[in-house]
Amino acid sequence: xxxxxxxxxxxxxxxxxxxxxxxxxxxxxxxxxxxxxxxxxxxxxxxxxxxxxxxxxxxxxxxxxxxxxxxxxxxxxxxxxxxxxxxxxxxxxxxxxxxxxxxxxxxxxxxxxxxxxxxxxxxxxxxxxxxxxxxxxxxxxxxxxxxxxxxxxxxxxxxxxxxxxxxxxxxxxxxxxxxxxxxxxxxxxxxxxxxxxxxxxxxxxxxxxxxxxxxxxxxxxxxxxxxxxxx
Amino acid sequence: xxxxxxxxxxxxxxxxxxxxxxxxxxxxxxxxxxxxxxxxxxxxxxxxxxxxxxxxxxxxxxxxxxxxxxxxxxxxxxxxxxxxxxxxxxxxxxxxxxxxxxxxxxxxxxxxxxxxxxxxxxxxxxxxxxxxxxxxxxxxxxxxxxxxxxxxxxxxxxxxxxxxxxxxxxxxxxxxxxxxxxxxxxxxxxxxxxxxxxxxxxxxxxxxxxxxxxxxxxxxxxxxxxxxxxxxxxxxx
Numbered sequence: 001x002x003x004x005x006x007x008x009x010x011x012x013x014x015x016x017x018x019x020x021x022x023x024x025x026x027x028x029x030x031x032x033x034x035x036x037x038x039x040x041x042x043x044x045x046x047x048x049x050x051x052x053x054x055x056x057x058x059x060x061x062x063x064x065x066x067x068x069x070x071x072x073x074x075x076x077x078x079x080x081x082x083x084x085x086x087x088x089x090x091x092x093x094x095x096x097x098x099x100x101x102x103x104x105x106x107x108x109x110x111x112x113x114x115x116x117x118x119x120x121x122x123x124x125x126x127x128x129x130x131x132x133x134x135x136x137x138x139x140x141x142x143x144x145x146x147x148x149x150x151x152x153x154x155x156x157x158x159x160x161x162x163x164x165x166x167x168x169x170x171x172x173x174x175x176x177x178x179x180x181x182x183x184x185x186x187x188x189x190x191x192x193x194x195x196x197x198x199x200x201x202x203x204x205x206x207x208x209x210x211x212x213x214x215x216x217x218x219x220x221x222x223x224x225x226x227x228x229x230x231x
Numbered sequence: 232x233x234x235x236x237x238x239x240x241x242x243x244x245x246x247x248x249x250x251x252x253x254x255x256x257x258x259x260x261x262x263x264x265x266x267x268x269x270x271x272x273x274x275x276x277x278x279x280x281x282x283x284x285x286x287x288x289x290x291x292x293x294x295x296x297x298x299x300x301x302x303x304x305x306x307x308x309x310x311x312x313x314x315x316x317x318x319x320x321x322x323x324x325x326x327x328x329x330x331x332x333x334x335x336x337x338x339x340x341x342x343x344x345x346x347x348x349x350x351x352x353x354x355x356x357x358x359x360x361x362x363x364x365x366x367x368x369x370x371x372x373x374x375x376x377x378x379x380x381x382x383x384x385x386x387x388x389x390x391x392x393x394x395x396x397x398x399x400x401x402x403x404x405x406x407x408x409x410x411x412x413x414x415x416x417x418x419x420x421x422x423x424x425x426x427x428x429x430x431x432x433x434x435x436x437x438x439x440x441x442x443x444x445x446x447x448x449x450x451x452x453x454x455x456x457x458x459x460x461x462x463x464x465x466x467x468x
Contacts, residue, residue, distance in 0.1 A: 129318035136279050136312040137331040151321055
């Protein structure tokens with residue numbers, strides 16, 4: 001118990017002193033997770049919209065498949081992307097294995113299903129009366145779609161943030177594609193795994209506290225933004 | 232202005248509208264009356280081109296607007312509809328009312344001025360910054376009317392638009408409808424309030440089980456019903 005208490009105090013000291021290693025790993029984690037989430041948003045929001053607003057054969061099956069991929073194991077994505085990016089793989093010539101760019105690709109693939117699925121769910125949550133009202137007031141098809149997306153903005157933002165949370169907290173892709181190279185691809189989760197195994201509990205706890213704090217801050221910001229989003 | 236010709240609507244094997252033909256001209260208030268489930272809402276939605284008839288056509292300004300989406304869109308831009316249960320966008324009252332103007336490309340102080348005038352007309356001055364979701368049913372109904380009228384439509388479609396209002400507010404809304412018609416607007420309103428039909432309408436159509444059984448002036452409908460079913464329905468007044 002004393003060890004945990006002492007570790008906690010030391011961890012807080014490391015954070016407050018802005019320990020260069022802690023700061024560097026945190027900034028890299030955020031940069032990679034934000035880039036993955038932004039890239040996934042660009043792909044998944046229009047794709048989710050396309051699936052929601054169009055009726056086609058097999059739509060139900062596509063949605064079911066997307067929902068199944070929500071719980072895609074991170075190590076499986078790591079393995080697939082590893083094979084794609086490895087020297088003998090189809091994308092090996094890009095030289096992205098063990099780089100932050102490779103980690104971004106892996107995380108984007110990992111979080112896309114949940115973001116597409118939740119985008120579809122968010123848009124489905126807007127009643128048909130909203131579409132009817134927009135159209136009856138003279139909205140074009142595109143304007144009506146845009147109006148529905150605005151109405152679903154809170155749920156769509158939640159989808160994006162859930163994707164961000166999954167990207168920030170996953171270990172499999174970061175470890176297998178990034179390789180946990182110090183000063184290059186080491187992120188919060190892989191550093192915690194490594195430092196814990198090496199016995200540097202204080203450092204791990206400091207990174208753990210940061211990881212949880214980021215999630216908390218993101219949630220607080222979202223709640224604040226959503227509360228004022230009707231104006 | 233708007234004309235339904237031989238309109239049929241079927242849903243799940245049931246005939247909702249059966250060979251309905253009716254017309255509303257500029258400055259005319261046409262009330263569609265009939266019992267619940269007689270097809271009033273379906274007819275109003277077809278006139279607004281939200282739904283298409285299974286058979287028959289809708290002419291707007293003598294042009295068949297059921298043909299293609301582009302024609303329907305252009306016709307819809309010249310009309311507005313208020314639903315029985317109006318959907319508010321999860322925005323401020325101001326943004327709700329200005330919606331029709333904004334999608335037509337308007338912005339800036341002119342829009343704000345028009346919203347202010349529209350709110351005054353429906354008795355909701357100072358409501359601009361209120362959250363639309365916080366409005367009562369009656370307030371939302373008035374905002375919906377202001378939202379419809381602000382685009383200066385040539386045709387106003389109302390589906391039981393005063394059903395949720397207290398008598399005093401209903402009177403305000405009726406005055407607005409009357410004023411709009413006096414300004415040359417064609418109004419088609421579905422209502423189960425027979426007194427309201429008498430007060431407002433210049434023409435009344437009686438819809439029973441999807442069939443338009445009689446069309447005429449309020450006096451003709453209420454004093455000289457042409458069939459037993461019309462007589463039975465209007466006797467409730």
